[in-house]
Amino acid sequence: MAIKRHTIIVEGTLSFRMQRVAAARAGDHGRDVSTLPLLAARLAGGFVRPADQATLVPIVARALSEFTFEELEQVKTRPGMARAVLASLARIWAADIRFDDLRYGSARLRDLGRIEAYLHSHLPIGALLPRDLRDRAIARMAHARATVGNLHFHRLISIDPLWRPLIKTLASVVEITWDPPGARDRSWFPGTILPSKIEPPQDLICDVCADPRAEVVEALRWARELLSDGKIQASDIAITSADLGPWDDHMLVLAAGANLPIHFASGVSALSTRAGQACAALADVMINGLSQDRVRRLSQLSPYLSEAVPADWMKGIPTEAGLFEPEHWASSLEQLSRSDGPSIAATLIPVLRDLDVGPQAAVKLGEILLRGKSLGLWQEALRLGPAAAMEMTLTSLRIADKSDPANKVVWARAADLVGEPRKHMRLLGLSSRSWPRADGVDPLVPDHVLRERDLVDLPRLERDRLAFEVLVSHPGSRVALSRSRRSADGAFLARSALLQRKVTERPLTRTRPPEHAFSEGDRLLARIDDALRLPRIQGVVSCWTDWTIRREPTPHDGGFRKDHPAVTRALSMPQSATSLRRLLRDPLGFVWLRALGMTAPELAVEPLQLDPVTFGDLVHELLRLAIERIEPTPGLVGATPEEIDNALGGAARDIAERWPLTQAVPPKLLWLDTIEEARRRARRGLTIDERFGQGTRSFSEVPFGNPQSPAERVDPWDERQEVVIGQSGIRLKGRIDRVDVKSDRCGVRMSDYKTGKTPRNVREVILDGGAEVQRALYATTIRQLNPEARTIITRLVYLDTMAPAAGLDGDTLERAEETLLHFIDIGVEELGSGVAYPGPDAFAGYNDLRIALPAALDRYRGRKEEGFKAAQQRLAPLWDEP
Template identity: 45%
Template sequence: MIRRSTLVVDGPLAIRMQRLKAAREGSTGREIITLPLLAARLAGGFVAPIATDILYPAIQAALAAGGFRDLGRVSSLPGMPRAVLQSLIAIWRADIDLSSLPHVGRFADLCLLETRIRERLPASRMLPRDLRDAALARANFSSSLLGPVTLDGIVEIDAVWRPLLNEIARFTELSWNIPGPTEEQAWFKGFLHRLPVTPQATFSAETSADPKSEVVEALRWVRRLLSSGKANAEDIGIAATSTTDWDDHFLAHANSAGLPLHFSHGIPALSTPDGQACAALADVLTTGLSQERIWRLIRRLPPRPFAGTLPKDWFAGISRGAGLRTLEQWREALIAARSHRADDMAAEDALLPILELLARGPEAGHEAGRLLLSGASLAMWNEALRSAPPHSVSLSLQAMRVRDGRDPANSVVWCPASHLAASPRPFTRLLGLTSRSWPRLENDDPLIPHHLLDRQMLHGLTTADRDRRHFEVICSGTREHLIVSRPQRNAKGSILSPSALYPANELVHKRDRIPEHAFSEADRLLARPRDAGALEHVRQSQSCWRAWQRDETLTRHDGSVAADHPAILAALARTQSTTSLQRLLRDPLGYVWRYALGWRSIRLEGEPLQLDPIAFGELVHELIAGAIIRLEPRLGFARANADEIEAAIAAASSKVLASWPLQRSVPPAILWQHTVKEAARRTAKGLACDDSTRADTRSWSEVPFGQEMRTGGEWPWDETVKVPIEQAGLVFGGRIDRLDIRASGDGAQITDYKSIKPPPKSQRIALGQGRELQRVLYAMAVRILLPEIRTIVTRLIYLADEPARFELKGDELDAAVAEANTYLVAAVQILRSGRIAPRSEQDAVYDDMRLALPADRESYLRRKATDFRAASQKLGKLWYSSK
């Protein structure tokens, strides 16, 4: 015959460990439950304790009903459901009858909320006080339903359950195994059993630099215990009063170390794939559509129900740089890309209904979750929506925790101190023993501050007393080894003072110490430089570091390569652009990185509030091109009046307003309209600043040359012809911003527009230290492609503020062309020689790959300045010239 008994414990760790113990002992009649489950067992039927999946919707409905005296102004705030739940739980645990309190102000509102919540509960769910009363009515069945009842490892019993326990003691054997040196419990009518005092465990104290270092030392300690055989994983516990400061570090380091670490309080939901799917959905709903957000969402969605129906080529033909922040932009982009997809309509049929739903915003949260999520991600999403309004679901997801899938029976446990106090382990490590954490400071209840209701009445034990009691229980329950640890500083660098519970004698661990047992492979290599030095990538990095520190010596880690290196010869043999030639002159090493090695810097645009200078310049150029193309050749730019030019700019602006968001990321709608207006203003000023042009002059914009394929446009030359720079052995192509040619064919004017502010009028600009090479290259191209032209004028027009013009013509232009050829030959010789050095000038425009250089760039360049200047001597005159 099975003898029934009931063991009452506290916390998830104690439940799972006691169930393991019962299984090992073969105690099939032993039921292991918590106090709320004990009351539900006595109440009978299908009654169960109330849980958050029922409470949160009931609280939200109760708040939405309104009619409050004191809480009406804050009842709709995002954190209100959580605050109400926290306050009501404190009231229920303290066994306070809200109807007995003064029926005014805050208490009247809380009483009204409790009444509304009770009315909305299903019959099988009860509030704690109601559940306790229902159990009290059936306490006479305790002997047959529960058998002997034992309270084990419970530090403190809430007031709401005390009458029930005393009533149970009348009908069956009730005992309480009190852990540690706790206070007398005069209210308890059962049998009090003081647990025997365990022999004094080995006690030590350690100090680390910060919370991250504490985690590293804790995992080293775990590895030492496991590898030495002194302890099994289930014998080791690590705890803190509040785990927030250490959770992320434990999660990252334990995974990399492969240690069996169990989070008894759960891991952050957002650290799981299902949580990331929910976060991606919340991001789209709360911040709006964008291509980046939709990509992130689709990558993280479960295979069903939605992601499996989306064609694999749904994104074909859509520019990855496009912002796509409105439903209409998505619709236009998908329509324009139909020809790029195998099934031109499948992507639209699958994606557009979902985009329409997501565009509705947070209010579509429930429906979007049902359509896009499934399984664990859907359950997590629904839980987040229950605990917060739809527009603050992101905050709810951040606070949510889920099980980590590990069993504490074969794992090291990391948990709050309250969990470990209910189920101590032989080897224990307590973290964060600072004056702020052990014990913690008392905080007021969010809705019932101390001046409304005495804090002692609401919470019984203060937070500080509870933390001290947990510390005493853990100390008395640790049989083998107890380590207390504290950080010297917090994560922000502030100095922390030790806790009053922290001993005077401590062992200080430095960050760079060599541990007896490394917790991971990376930690082992950090502690054993000889082993790390045997790895090829470590040897290479050490060699690079030493080369960077060597004074006035150009090494292969600085840029030196073999003469006539095949990769450099291949880069020089390609058809150059005006941009690549400009980089060749300004930054030879940068040219090698980009065009020989193929490196590209990452542009983290996201959602810009304004266009960067380069993009704004492209916008102005596109408006200029659009206006000129609209006027040529039917009307002719030279013959157009101011109104016709203004109309052409307006038409180009309208086209750009709609087309750019489908091609690249642009600012939000209002800022984007303002940006285009500003670009149109500069365009109008730039086109109006020309001198009177002869009526027989023909104008072109964005004139191509040196292209791989014909464009089909009407151009003044064959656009596939490449322009040679014979002395340097280079060929190049590009697009001229604007080209004006007289009908007689004997004169041409080249215009290069700049959207930035002009230099002083007194400054003469020829090559501009290599920055203004483009207009000189354009002049070289026109001379070769149109040899009949005798007179060429090349202009720089700055459009910011009042437009300013800088011209080159005649002998001055000839000198600039000859100078450009000389410097291009010198740059090619430097690259072919293999002695290539970083530039010493501090120039942000050409430092977009700064990560390839040492972090302390200025000191590095200063240290090697002599050798670097010698390597780039042939270009030094260009870089430091005044024009």
């Protein structure tokens, strides 16, 4: 039996795939599913094909660069110009307007006509522009009956004027039918118009949701409810909107969490795939510059780097290092102690230098670092826009959903769903801004150049209105509507003009218990009793109650059982002055940091200036290196200003080269300025002193209390000797910024440098409520490590001013030591008994661990402060010490 050939013309990928499924189910082997451009290519024969966007955009870009235009000259180099020109040409081609038509003569159209002529002469063999493809097909109309058979246009809303001559010619050879949805003037059509059934919608209900995300949540609940009875199939359900943009990301994330079978008819965002993320990682480094974080991410996602270098190749590089220059990477890779370090450097350094070139090397970088799908996406993005705009271009790329729409719920644009309506449809975004959308003005062919009614057969506004009417009036379908009260940005949204008919609005709150949950989390929202039985929910509710209602301290505020092993272990380790300050002024923070190991993440982002702590480290490092260059000869106390300046200059040069390998530093010019400011303050620290005594030796960054140190430092003491303080036996460990020791070792002066702003009452400060502990702690340390010292002076040196140092000595220093050790013993005892609540420093702005406290921090502090002081009444008096 001979196969009777016939062709179905569709529009959109959803209708194309569903018609192929319908042909397979019906066993219709003679049915050919096609689009109008593909139909014309089939009639034209041979290897002829429509010229696609990927082919045309690079040619248009070359034409823009080669020609000098009348009107487009000033804007031809703008980003995205090639795509804009091609979009305008596509509209002109669809309207079947010829550039040699005297009715449309203008400089703008002459410019576009030159580009079209350039396309004609530079297209690859076999690729044709739409008008040429149509004319070639008309010339071979004698083969239509054998190659095409009878034609049926399946639910096309409109047909562009470009294709109408072809259809009129086909009507004289084969039978043509069309079942157009909606009422429009189609008197030009030479074939048979099939009547389409329309059922006026009854009792439409529009759910009013909070925002686009809430709309998606309600849509998924609606789909789950339909599927739950077992009678309605996923292939009977569709969710749609005029423009998918505001809802698409939410649909992708929530549908994955709900495990619902959803087909994305318009494809999924390229950035939601690993291949897209590889492109994004490469674009991030290429456009924003080198950094350790960016290169680390790229190495994990790039197919080339993941194969060429070991997975842990960055293990030997400090995570705090910014590495913003190729030279920084070269130095770091040379210092790798791994045996394969040289091979890693040989592989990476050329790539890093290409990355440092920036967007100019985009093509080369893609070919080296990407493979397969990721390379295809990269090349597609380069065709659609300039390399400098790669980050924006990648967000617009989509990848076709490979799943079959025939057995899934469909998420599609309304224009696509018109071709394949379903029994159950939910229409989202029925607000004034989203549906219908306003007509867009062509940026290159505005109305004064070419009237819109001549350029567009069916404007977007009318198309959206028609799509809505078709979907809500489709026979045998049940339609649900929804809209948002607010946009994703919080702007108020009015109802759509399409809802002026009798539509009942049903407000839905964001947190309402749903009748049919779409996911596990949604189910727990609907069944509060089930949620409250879960241990994690019980813990959350208990914590929230303790934080927001109860005024007395609770276990959620920081209490724990007595002699907790983690706390005991933390106290048994050597403590620094900083950790003891935290123990005294924020016991809970001490437990978080020392017992639980909680730290704030440090991201190696290129800063414009160093934060105060890092800048202080920079000054201290300058001081240490300078003193090491001066001591023992000529000695700090005997050095001339020129010798001090020379030592600081050498230290600054060393830091300028070395610090970028271990720290995130500002850009080069700002970095040099930062070093100069640090050098100025360091000079102040080295020149503030008068002579301490003949033969005095000065030491910088003097370590103590480190028994595991491999170095035996004799001057001014052995750093491996333990320092034990107080009755609690706390071991002390750290570094003293500067120590000056007389030749007979009977006099010692300790200096603690401060790079912050000098307090007004610095002369009155002794312990400052436990915030200033270095002078007293270091005096105790010196007494243990240098027993022969009879005179000990401890002082604070603020480097932002020329004011004298703030010193402690004699009886005042001894009383400060006794007071501090007494409260340290109390703090240790309190921690051992399970008392550790927030102290004054917990609420300070510089406390990184503050993020772990309740969000409404001021109200939390006001509610709990009295209870915290009562629970820590033995420690609280320290906070009032001068």
